Amino acid sequence: MSDKKLQVIPLGGLGEFGMNCMAIRYGDDIIVVDAGMMFPDAELLGVDIVTPDFAYLEENKEFVRALILTHGHEDHIGGVPFLLSQINLPIYGTAFTLALVERRLEEHDLLEDAKLHTVKPGARISLGPFSIELIHVTHSIVSAVALAITTPLGVIIHTGDFKIDPTPTDNQLFDLHTLAEYGKRGVLLLLSDSTNVDRAGYTPSERAVYPRFEEIFNRAERRIIVATFSSSIHRLQQILDLSAETGRKVAFLGRSMLSATEIAHGLGLLQIPDNILLRPQDIMNAAPHKVVCIVSGTQGEPMSAMSRVAVDNHKSLSLERGDLVVHSARIIPGNEKAIGRMMNHVARRGAEVVAGGGMNPPVHVSGHASQEELKLMLNLVRPRYFMPIHGEYWQMSKHAALASHLYSYGLEDSFIMETGQILEIDHLGARKNGKVTVGRVCIDSGSIDEVVEDLVIRDRRHLSEDGFVIPIIAIDKHTGRSEGLPEIVSRGFVSMEERADLMNSARQVVARTIESSSSEERTDWGVMQEKIRADLKRFLSKQTQRRPLIMPVILEV
């Protein structure tokens, strides 16, 4: 029996939504599962994307054997370029997942040196003490897998993201049999997706949207425009099939839509009926009742194809009265208003909007398992230990509660972990034991210094609430006396025109602070800056109840 310990260390995605990343360590061998990103909260001002802090991996660089990807969504692969720029580790995944990764690496100029290894579901990867099998699962993206990671202490099952779709559109059934076999032989630890744990019942099959699209295709008298995620290849397939059936041609709009469909088609994952494609430049010349446009940009992102179509600023498509726009996507929390604005523009152009929940049949279905599917996963795998993953704390708690009936089937414990906590397993059992450095890295993707410091974000937040006030005091370097009345510059605080009186009083306040200071204090600029800041803060807060950022500048002239 081994005396080494197994450690399971979430580096992102537990207790937070997105940027999933998990390290699994046995002795001096580490493998990493997924390296995702997340889109920032509104309070992360000026930040475009957030990735996990990979410090733990960098510190243990020489032990890191490989990165294994479960599927190609941004919250699982979006951090890969940032991880790769720190450690050029080998990457394993299905062909489609790696094709999406390639595109991102190319953008970051990292593709040439990357070590990408395509693996098929059913195949095994051997990495030091680990043997990893990829198991096909159903999800809203094609080529998604769960992982069975065999370690000297037992098998870990990592579900990735999944739902159990009984009727997938590509007829590639969820591989229940392999999971069942592992479950029968005994599983040490199950890590399972908690995203939809608050939904009762089963998530509808991807096929559930077909009748709704059928209804739309039957009644639409002019163009049909579908906004959907470019990676939802199953959704695209259904729209293509319906278009072929109803004699419509299909144009793809948007950079990510073009590249995802090209990749999927190249890999045989998307069947494009003969002669169905319409070039974007031909849309406006085709008969409107013969046109379908599939467009990326479901979240109201300002530069996306769909947003540009909505404000009539797209070079290939101009909406007209009677066109029909379908929003076939989840609304990611925080984007409601941007999506609403986009739909208003569409409606102003006289096009009909089909969107929103509560429709039956639905125009969009989730890719994540609901409660009954989560229980099925638990019952198939029957693990000794259970760790819910991919969710906020309250979701993982609920998921752990779902597993409680398994205590009579050998479940010994469930662990609700947060990013950075270590789950340690040895021949005595499993326990939480210690922490590693984790955190988030904020990235301003357009800028050259990509990483935005926390301090800078804190300042921006302060500035965004009440603006700034900067008193400027000129000191004569020979006499040490201040020259004239201090200047004050300010923005984002109060209207300078309407409150000129306030600014004049503020100058007097600063002047008095200087006058009333001892000559000893005046020799120490740090002290003077602090005194001026404190007095001015008190004055402005009393006058306005606002707390601008105050930053006195003393200029020696």
Add this chain to the structure above:
Amino acid sequence: MSDKKLQVIPLGGLGEFGMNCMAIRYGDDIIVVDAGMMFPDAELLGVDIVTPDFAYLEENKEFVRALILTHGHEDHIGGVPFLLSQINLPIYGTAFTLALVERRLEEHDLLEDAKLHTVKPGARISLGPFSIELIHVTHSIVSAVALAITTPLGVIIHTGDFKIDPTPTDNQLFDLHTLAEYGKRGVLLLLSDSTNVDRAGYTPSERAVYPRFEEIFNRAERRIIVATFSSSIHRLQQILDLSAETGRKVAFLGRSMLSATEIAHGLGLLQIPDNILLRPQDIMNAAPHKVVCIVSGTQGEPMSAMSRVAVDNHKSLSLERGDLVVHSARIIPGNEKAIGRMMNHVARRGAEVVAGGGMNPPVHVSGHASQEELKLMLNLVRPRYFMPIHGEYWQMSKHAALASHLYSYGLEDSFIMETGQILEIDHLGARKNGKVTVGRVCIDSGSIDEVVEDLVIRDRRHLSEDGFVIPIIAIDKHTGRSEGLPEIVSRGFVSMEERADLMNSARQVVARTIESSSSEERTDWGVMQEKIRADLKRFLSKQTQRRPLIMPVILEV
């Protein structure tokens, strides 16, 4: 026949969510329906609440006869204090609505001079050429009404917010009969609530939550904590009744919860079973399985009672393992993350969270009519003209489309209006004709200068994205020459410590701009500031791809 024109002028709430306000004018008489507020988008930095700009009413002060309120939700009454501080007009509404208004007026020290008139449903108000009847409707708040406004040109029906609940918990049925009579006699114009126009079918009755709460009360072994809107008196009644049945005592927590229940109880709208109330200070001493707490703060507002309970910072209630927290409220878009954080804290304390959609029976139902109810309203009223209200543009478009079958029943036209547009009606018919000044007023509720200028908000937005850079140049007033190297202060842009090099180069850039300027340019500070700003902007954008707010200061010393 009258030769005066009737004008219907939305001052808020059309094409935007919240701050509903509608002016109705006939000749020189104006009445106002509702004066709501909205909570700001995240991009309105430092703004707490937004009200309509009441400029049109102020300009026509002498013609404004009264304000009539349909019900007591914030998006219908929240702007009343701001309107009243401009025009002290008489206010009409039901007793409960006016009691909520009183509380707000008291906070703003406006109650003493306010002219409040309680009106019962079924009663009529005579105001110049207008005769107004209040018609009882069902909604998520008690004492909600629609208005039948008789004018010399015909009847306008304004639905307020409504759903058609066939089984309201207080057995006060929606007054279909009065609406039917108006419909039979002929209605000139219908204004109807578009909030839920994208939901198929019927909105479930308020009673639909009862079985879910029954299930919760039956299985809970310790305390039950329900977070809900304080104005949802029907919801509170059901929880009180179930508590009485199951032998639990009830404590109300949160300022708005205490005041709303006191008002509703005082008006006989909330029945409090004998001996059921538990004082907050006694919660922790009572047997946990005998306690229910009804708590305000459903949206994760940081200072609300529920948020304080979640982080164990409430003086009367400390959550314990096995307690059960029910989130029985709508998630207002934009608040998902704050609510998620609150629920995580609850889960970390070992309490179970019951929340989220998709549960059947539901833990929350909407107060707004779905498509079948909207059609019923249209069919009952059978108006000559239709104007959808309370919704974004795309929702109002959909609502207008719902009415299209009525063209064979006398409907002549539907008008999708936006805030500020005038619908004009005379004996020739109805048409859009002109606009009035509208807008939003941004209010920083804690501050003394309550109104925040748009320019100030724009500056804050700029500051929040990339911070500021302020070059300071000292000019000798005798020689006109600059003294030494310019200073630069900056915050929220880049880390000043890590990028000291960048700041030094920036100082050189400014110095070069000054040196290379002609002596003529140097005499004009405005020109110099603009040159420095342009050169520095180009330099920083090239170096960092960021665009901070740049504000050169020239100091004469």
